Amino acid sequence: MKLRGADVLARTLAAAGARHVFTLSGNHVMPVFDAALDARLNLIHVRHEAAAVHMADAWGRLTGEPGIALVTGGPGHANALGALYTALAAQSPMLLISGHAPLNELGKGAFQEMAQAELAKPLTVASWTAKSADALGRDIARALREARKGPVHLSVPNDVLDAMADPTIAQVEKPEVRTRKAPAALAKAKRPLVIAGPAAMRQPPKAKFPVIGMESPRGLNDPSLGKLAEVIARADVVLLLGKRIDFTLGFGKIFPKTCRVLRAYGDVELPEPTASQKAWFDEVRSAIAYRPAEWKEIQNSLHPVVVCREVQKLLTARGAVLVADGGEFGQWAQACLRAPRRVINGIAGSIGSALPFAAAAKLAFPDAPVVALLGDGTLGFHLSEIDTAVRCGLPYVAVVGNDACWNAEYQIQLRAYGASRAHGLDLLPTRYGAVASALGAHGEDVLEPKDLQPALARAVASGKPALVNVMIERVAAPRY
Numbered sequence: 491m492k493l494r495g496a497d498v499l500a501r502t503l504a505a506a507g508a509r510h511v512f513t514l515s516g517n518h519v520m521p522v523f524d525a526a527l528d529a530r531l532n533l534i535h536v537r538h539e540a541a542a543v544h545m546a547d548a549w550g551r552l553t554g555e556p557g558i559a560l561v562t563g564g565p566g567h568a569n570a571l572g573a574l575y576t577a578l579a580a581q582s583p584m585l586l587i588s589g590h591a592p593l594n595e596l597g598k599g600a601f602q603e604m605a606q607a608e609l610a611k612p613l614t615v616a617s618w619t620a621k622s623a624d625a626l627g628r629d630i631a632r633a634l635r636e637a638r639k640g641p642v643h644l645s646v647p648n649d650v651l652d653a654m655a656d657p658t659i660a661q662v663e664k665p666e667v668r669t670r671k672a673p674a675a676l677a678k679a680k681r682p683l684v685i686a687g688p689a690a691m692r693q694p695p696k697a698k699f700p701v702i703g704m705e706s707p708r709g710l711n712d713p714s715l716g717k718l719a720e721v722i723a724r725a726d727v728v729l730l731l732g733k734r735i736d737f738t739l740g741f742g743k744i745f746p747k748t749c750r751v752l753r754a755y756g757d758v759e760l761p762e763p764t765a766s767q768k769a770w771f772d773e774v775r776s777a778i779a780y781r782p783a784e785w786k787e788i789q790n791s792l793h794p795v796v797v798c799r800e801v802q803k804l805l806t807a808r809g810a811v812l813v814a815d816g817g818e819f820g821q822w823a824q825a826c827l828r829a830p831r832r833v834i835n836g837i838a839g840s841i842g843s844a845l846p847f848a849a850a851a852k853l854a855f856p857d858a859p860v861v862a863l864l865g866d867g868t869l870g871f872h873l874s875e876i877d878t879a880v881r882c883g884l885p886y887v888a889v890v891g892n893d894a895c896w897n898a899e900y901q902i903q904l905r906a907y908g909a910s911r912a913h914g915l916d917l918l919p920t921r922y923g924a925v926a927s928a929l930g931a932h933g934e935d936v937l938e939p940k941d942l943q944p945a946l947a948r949a950v951a952s953g954k955p956a957l958v959n960v961m962i963e964r965v966a967a968p969r970y
């Protein structure tokens with residue numbers, strides 16, 4: 491018995507372990523919606539295609555299993571593309587499947603015809619168009635294998651989805667993990683450092699070496715890395731683990747001239763640290779942990795430090811997930827908050843992903859608290875995803891630092907052009923808590939410091955997706 495291409499696609503995904511598909515419907519992919527029923531794939535239907543990609547991205551980063559996004563052809567695909575940039579920079583395991591005009595109409599002005607695979611190419615580690623129903627299962631299996639390195643795109647023409655196909659379901663074999671020994675220079679170094687790219691950071695080698703993750707476009711000025719710059723300036727050997735020398739490392743200029751910079755990819759076995767290396771690692775850890783002592787004195791205000799102090803109490807539970815995104819407030823969140831799991835917008839420096847990230851995190855870890863912090867400008871990108879969270883029952887807590895401003899850019903104006911030339915970056919002091927309530931979530935608007943803690947407590951207790959909009963002080967991101 492033959493199966494439709496769409497059934498082969500859905501069953502190959504399911505056989506590889508996929509359970510959820512983040513999607514926005516459209517003519518081209520309706521055969522896959524139909525096939526998802528028998529393949530027992532759960533559809534999470536979003537409000538914008540970029541949100542589906544962000545969710546697949548967060549799912550991939552948090553679970554290690556490729557997140558699956560499914561969108562329609564042409565404009566649906568185009569809407570999804572921007573979000574791939576964030577996933578690419580984060581080396582996220584994920585697959586974007588886009589519907590596509592039928593092969594037999596290409597070049598004739600087909601409905602929503604577009605050079606989709608070409609458009610997605612620079613945003614992915616692999617991107618192509620399926621050519622036949624019989625090969626579709628193998629296409630999906632290959633896509634899932636390639637997706638271990640980063641986002642992959644596959645366009646699936648409508649006629650390929652509808653054609654009858656060989657029913658053999660391609661298996662996606664688990665990769666063989668080969669562990670290599672770290673370069674010998676590392677064991678002999680006096681002041682070694684291991685700096686990891688995003689993927690290596692998520693699976694750091696088990697070792698007593700501190701592995702420093704670089705996942706901020708601010709590089710050494712990433713406020714979650716404290717005074718790391720001071721210890722890097724003294725390192726004698728640096729091992730870059732799955733990390734290229736790019737702008738985040740000042741194109742190599744951040745390392746002292748005498749420092750040896752080595753590179754490794756994949757699973758690396760780090761040496762047992764010597765006694766003197768252990769003492770050095772203590773210095774490294776305390777440099778990273780550095781935060782200005784004055785912060786403790788900030789009280790009785792809605793300064794971001796005060797907001798984070800209250801939010802930290804929600805993140806102590808086992809497996810708690812911190813999501814941080816967007817602007818100066820996002821930088822405060824990264825500086826102040828610690829959690830067992832963290833997903834941030836990352837090296838791409840693209841704002842807007844927080845609510846989709848939080849929804850995917852809650853789906854991945856239903857029993858763990860998920861708290862997202864984001865600016866008010868950032869919130870606007872995917873505000874309607876609150877509806878998705880309500881509909882799908884994904885009770886995260888989003889804390890919006892509302893300074894009625896695109897403050898990160900406003901701060902650039904202040905620094906570069908002066909206060910008299912700061913313009914164009916105001917937002918309104920909108921009561922986003924009320925907006926969230928209207929969308930069926932739990933909403934809070936916090937205007938006074940005394941209301942913050944009770945509002946957060948009610949948000950958690952509501953058991954619903956919750957948004958706590960805090961009218962914060964407009965301050966620049968932390969610098970040490």
Ligand SMILES: Cc1ncc(C[n+]2csc(CCOP(=O)(O)OP(=O)(O)O)c2C)c(N)n1
Nearest residue numbers: 817818819840841865866867868896897898
């Ligand atoms: C997709 C995208 N568009 C624009 C920017 C530029 N940008 C970075 S931060 C920022 C302001 C964010 O404002 P908000 O979310 O309110 O945070 P705030 O800085 O006010 O705390 C902007 C516009 C970006 N990084 N990514």
Ligand SMILES: [Mg+2]
Nearest residue numbers: 865866895897
């Ligand atoms: Mg703002």
